[in-house]
Amino acid sequence: MKMSISVDGFVSGEDGKMDWVFKSSDEESRAWAVGVSAEAGLIIMGRKSFHAMAPYWPSATGPFAAPMNAIPKGVFTQKGYDPTSSIADKDKNLPAAASWLETRVFNGDLAEEIKALKAGEGKPIVAIGGAEFMRNLIATGLVDEYQLAVHPVFLGKGLPILNGITEAMDVKLIEARSFPGGIVVHTYVPESKQA
Numbered sequence: 001m002k003m004s005i006s007v008d009g010f011v012s013g014e015d016g017k018m019d020w021v022f023k024s025s026d027e028e029s030r031a032w033a034v035g036v037s038a039e040a041g042l043i044i045m046g047r048k049s050f051h052a053m054a055p056y057w058p059s060a061t062g063p064f065a066a067p068m069n070a071i072p073k074g075v076f077t078q079k080g081y082d083p084t085s086s087i088a089d090k091d092k093n094l095p096a097a098a099s100w101l102e103t104r105v106f107n108g109d110l111a112e113e114i115k116a117l118k119a120g121e122g123k124p125i126v127a128i129g130g131a132e133f134m135r136n137l138i139a140t141g142l143v144d145e146y147q148l149a150v151h152p153v154f155l156g157k158g159l160p161i162l163n164g165i166t167e168a169m170d171v172k173l174i175e176a177r178s179f180p181g182g183i184v185v186h187t188y189v190p191e192s193k194q195a
Contacts, residue, residue: 001126001127001134001137001138001143001145001146001147002033002036002037002126002127002128002147002149003128003129003134003146003147003148003149003161004018004021004149004151005148005149005150005151005161006020006150006151006153006154006155006158007150007151007152007153007154008154008155008156009160009161009162010155010157010158010159010160010161011129011130011131011134011158011159011160011161012131012158012159013155013157013158013159014155014157014158014159016159020151020153020155021151023151023153023181024151024152024153024181024182024183025181025183026179026180026181026183028179028180029149029179029180029181029183029185030063030064031063032177032179032185033064033149034063034064034067036126036147037064037067037068037071037126037128038066038067038071039123039124039126040067040071040123040124040125040126041071041072041122041123041124041125042071042072042073042074042117042122042123042125042126043068043071043072043073043074043125043126043127043128044073044074044075044076044117044125044126044127044128045073045074045075045076045127045128045129045130045133046075046076046077046129046130046132046133046134046136047075047076047077047079047081047133048130048132048133049128049129049130049133050073050075050081050083050086050103051086053068053129054083054086054087054100054103055086055087055088055091057069057096057100058087058091058094058096058097058100059091059094059096060096065096069096069097069099069100070099071099072099072102072103072104073099073100073103073104074103074104074105074106074117075103075104075105075106076106076107076110076113076133077105077106077107078107079107080105080107081105081107082105083100083101083102083103083105084101086100087100087101110136110137110140111140111141111142114137114140114142115142118142127143131159131160131161134161135161135162135163135164135165136164138162138164138165139164139165139166141169141190141192143190144189144190145174145187145188145189146171146186146187146188146189147185147186147187148185148186148187148188149183149184149185150183150184150185150186151182151183152181152182152183169190169191170190170191170192171188171189171190171191172188172189172190172191173186173187173188174187174188174189175187
C-alpha cells in the first residue's frame, strides 16, 4: 500500500484537493514513487480513484506516465463497473490506454479477491488509492507493507486514512527515507507478517 498523507493523517483536504502533495514533491521523491510503481505487477485501486485517473493517464507525459500506463490495473467496486466508461473516446485508441481499457474489475468479497491475487505468482501488488478503498483494504489484514509518504503539511481537516481502524495493529518500521522537499516515507510491515 502506497499513500501520500499529511503530518496529521489526511489524504486530501476537506474539499478533496491534493495540491499540497505536489508542493513538497522533488526530483528524488518523484523518482522513488516512479520506482515503486514500476516494480508492480498489478496496480489496484477503488472505483472512485480509477474513475479519476483513467481519463488522465493515457495522454499524460512525464515520469509517472510510463509505469501508470504499462502496468495492469485492477479496480475494486461493489457496484459493478465498466472501466472503458472512464476514458474519453478520443483517447481509447492511444497505445497507453490499453492497460486502462483492459482493467480487471473485482466486485466480490475484498478479502477473498486479495487472497486470490496474492496466491498468484509475480511482482508486487501496489494499492494506490482512494481513502475508502485503502481503509477497507487495511481492515482485511492482508496488507504486507505500508508505504506512507508523509508530506510536510498539517491540513487540520480533510479525508483521514486511518479513522476506520477498530483494533490496534502493531507495525514495525523497516525503513524511513527523507527527501529534500520534506517528504519522509515511512515503510512499515505488520508485526504479524514478521518472519
